[in-house]
Amino acid sequence: MSVTLMRWTKAAVICFYLLLIVGLALYDEKLSPQLVRDMAQPLPEVIEPGNGWIAFLGFDAPPGVSPYVHGEAEMRKYRDARLAGKLSELSRAADADKSGLHFKGKVPTFYGMKGGMAAFAAAHPDEVAALGRDNEELLRRYEGLRTYPRYSEPVDDGFLAPIPGYAPIKKSCQVKLLQLAGKAGQGVLSGPLERVREDAEFWRSIARSSNTLISRMVAFAILKLHFRVAADLGGSRQLNGKELAIVEEILRPFDRSEIGLAGTLRGEFRCLQQSLRLLPLEAKPRGFVTTLLYKPNATRNRHYDDWQALDYIRIAEMTPQQFALEWKKAQVGRQLARRLGIPFLYNPAGEIMWVRDQIDYFPYIAVGHDLEGFRRLARLKVLARAENISVDGMQQFLDSHKTELGNPYSGGAMTWNPEKSSISFPAGDGQYTMEILL
Amino acid sequence: MKRTSLVHLAFGLRSVDEIAWARTGIAAVIVNAVSGMVLVAAPVTPMSLESIATPALGALLIILFGPLIGFFCSSIYARLEWFVGTRLGGKASLDDLYGIFAWSFLPLSVALLLCTLLFSFLDALKVPLETVTMIAASIPSLVIGYCSLRNYCSNVIAVQQYTRLRGAVSLVLTFALFLMVIMVAGGFLLLILRYGMSENLKALLPRP
Numbered sequence: 155m156s157v158t159l160m161r162w163t164k165a166a167v168i169c170f171y172l173l174l175i176v177g178l179a180l181y182d183e184k185l186s187p188q189l190v191r192d193m194a195q196p197l198p199e200v201i202e203p204g205n206g207w208i209a210f211l212g213f214d215a216p217p218g219v220s221p222y223v224h225g226e227a228e229m230r231k232y233r234d235a236r237l238a239g240k241l242s243e244l245s246r247a248a249d250a251d252k253s254g255l256h257f258k259g260k261v262p263t264f265y266g267m268k269g270g271m272a273a274f275a276a277a278h279p280d281e282v283a284a285l286g287r288d289n290e291e292l293l294r295r296y297e298g299l300r301t302y303p304r305y306s307e308p309v310d311d312g313f314l315a316p317i318p319g320y321a322p323i324k325k326s327c328q329v330k331l332l333q334l335a336g337k338a339g340q341g342v343l344s345g346p347l348e349r350v351r352e353d354a355e356f357w358r359s360i361a362r363s364s365n366t367l368i369s370r371m372v373a374f375a376i377l378k379l380h381f382r383v384a385a386d387l388g389g390s391r392q393l394n395g396k397e398l399a400i401v402e403e404i405l406r407p408f409d410r411s412e413i414g415l416a417g418t419l420r421g422e423f424r425c426l427q428q429s430l431r432l433l434p435l436e437a438k439p440r441g442f443v444t445t446l447l448y449k450p451n452a453t454r455n456r457h458y459d460d461w462q463a464l465d466y467i468r469i470a471e472m473t474p475q476q477f478a479l480e481w482k483k484a485q486v487g488r489q490l491a492r493r494l495g496i497p498f499l500y501n502p503a504g505e506i507m508w509v510r511d512q513i514d515y516f517p518y519i520a521v522g523h524d525l526e527g528f529r530r531l532a533r534l535k536v537l538a539r540a541e542n543i544s545v546d547g548m549q550q551f552l553d554s555h556k557t558e559l560g561n562p563y564s565g566g567a568m569t570w571n572p573e574k575s576s577i578s579f580p581a582g583d584g585q586y587t588m589e590i591l592l
Numbered sequence: 593m594k595r596t597s598l599v600h601l602a603f604g605l606r607s608v609d610e611i612a613w614a615r616t617g618i619a620a621v622i623v624n625a626v627s628g629m630v631l632v633a634a635p636v637t638p639m640s641l642e643s644i645a646t647p648a649l650g651a652l653l654i655i656l657f658g659p660l661i662g663f664f665c666s667s668i669y670a671r672l673e674w675f676v677g678t679r680l681g682g683k684a685s686l687d688d689l690y691g692i693f694a695w696s697f698l699p700l701s702v703a704l705l706l707c708t709l710l711f712s713f714l715d716a717l718k719v720p721l722e723t724v725t726m727i728a729a730s731i732p733s734l735v736i737g738y739c740s741l742r743n744y745c746s747n748v749i750a751v752q753q754y755t756r757l758r759g760a761v762s763l764v765l766t767f768a769l770f771l772m773v774i775m776v777a778g779g780f781l782l783l784i785l786r787y788g789m790s791e792n793l794k795a796l797l798p799r800p
Binding site: 159160163164167171174491493494495496498499509 | 617618621639643644645646648649652653656659660663
């Protein structure tokens with residue numbers, strides 16, 4: 155009797171745990187209807203003629219190969235590898251591939267250098283010429299980027315999608331700006347300025363179309379270079395009416411889609427959601443163990459709840475002054491207190507990911523506002539030169555322009571430093587100073 | 593039926609054996625489940641106290657997976673003890689060893705939980721965990737743990753009708769074998785997690 159009872163008890167225990175484990179492995183939540191609605195809007199296909207992002211991706215194609223063709227092949231390889239579950243093999247192959255075209259030489263930094271790029275180009279024409287000569291094909295490719303009518307990023311391919319190598323693009327842009335600054339130093343200013351304007355327009359359009367933080371931050375960094383060059387050229391001599399109009403066009407105020415990060419953060423969120431959806435395809439081992447440990451819908455719902463609670467879109471649409479106050483408040487405990495909850499039972503890996511990964515978007519939003527402040531500094535430098543403002547009258551000049559060209563975060567006037575002959579304001583994070591030398 | 597306190601169970605040298613004989617196998621199964629729950633409570637309770645997990649999750653983990661751990665450990669360990677014992681001329685049946693393990697395992701789990709709770713309590717009170725404090729906090733658990741182990745060993749030796757030396761060899765061999773089983777199982781799990789049941793792992797397996 156006792157032995158039979160023991161056997162039945164053991165069988166019952168084994169059955170219970172088998173059922174429990176299979177149940178936990180098979181169960182996943184239903185996606186929140188709101189999330190489904192938010193994700194329903196289709197995005198344009200990435201691999202399509204005319205998409206500049208593909209040319210960005212193939213920018214470092216081997217010599218003689220079209221960046222678009224190379225980028226398209228890279229993107230197709232990624233999608234095929236993802237479907238086949240061979241992303242790590244693809245990543246290893248990409249790391250081993252050294253056939254790409256690399257930038258040759260070193261572009262100097264101009265931070266804190268009086269006269270900036272214009273002064274450097276005038277003082278070192280041979281170095282600028284060598285940089286241009288050594289990177290001829292990359293510079294040609296850089297010019298070619300502007301010929302694409304649109305720019306769509308592969309947001310729906312998730313975070314593991316290939317990312318363009320932005321470093322050679324930025325360096326090519328710097329060389330181009332150096333060449334233009336050099337030409338401007340030789341006499342006629344309007345031609346080079348016009349080309350700086352065209353290039354700045356291109357990067358403004360990239361900033362408008364960007365759906366991911368990395369490309370948006372790159373666009374901001376490159377736009378800052380354009381503003382610096384425009385300010386250096388505009389502040390180095392008296393401009394005629396036509397030249398001043400071009401500089402003012404380069405330094406014109408941003409519209410909300412260029413500087414606000416709402417669109418980019420929506421793209422980032424969508425990219426995160428797609429990554430969480432695609433994760434089981436990329437995980438090893440596929441199958442029962444992955445299904446037991448990770449549930450895409452439950453993980454996506456958790457992140458969606460956070461996304462709504464943190465309300466980053468509203469914060470990204472704030473004015474710099476409202477944003478500064480919000481950031482100050484946020485530093486006193488905005489992070490959500492996350493604890494492993496009951497979903498850990500059926501989604502342990504997803505739940506741990508959710509508890510650990512908490513992205514703080516405040517510093518990224520601040521970069522946009524910092525750039526707006528820098529644009530104001532550049533504009534002030536050009537205006538001060540155009541109006542022949544003396545050193546003694548500079549603070550009064552800055553005070554008189556504080557409404558439209560003041561510190562974006564405080565609304566007060568920019569700070570004049572007569573010793574360094576610079577105007578500045580503290581950046582959004584409070585740790586750095588955005589500064590321009592007069 | 594005579595009621596037995598945990599204190600008697602932990603400290604009385606012959607108590608485990610007496611209880612194991614007096615109680616049914618079902619009681620041993622239940623005791624193993626409870627021991628497993630106490631064992632799982634040891635890491636889970638501080639997680640809830642330190643706001644890593646919600647209390648609801650902690651309770652569910654203890655209720656659902658505690659018994660599983662208890663059944664798993666007791667079944668494997670008792671079977672290994674019996675396997676080694678039969679080869680060394682032991683006279684005990686599997687049920688005897690299962691019962692002795694069940695009743696010895698309970699105070700050991702309680703000792704572990706007690707130790708964890710004491711450390712969490714000291715941590716919550718911001719008491720600096722220096723060596724002296726740690727040793728002092730561990731003393732109750734060490735005493736209970738030592739008595740449980742002593743009782744287990746003594747009862748196994750008695751029920752197997754071993755000499756002291758043979759008993760010691762049997763206990764050491766069983767423990768080493770248990771560690772090996774755990775390591776092999778853990779290694780295999782890690783291998784699956786690392787490579788998956790893909791071509792990489794299949795390549796490691798012998799081909800027919």
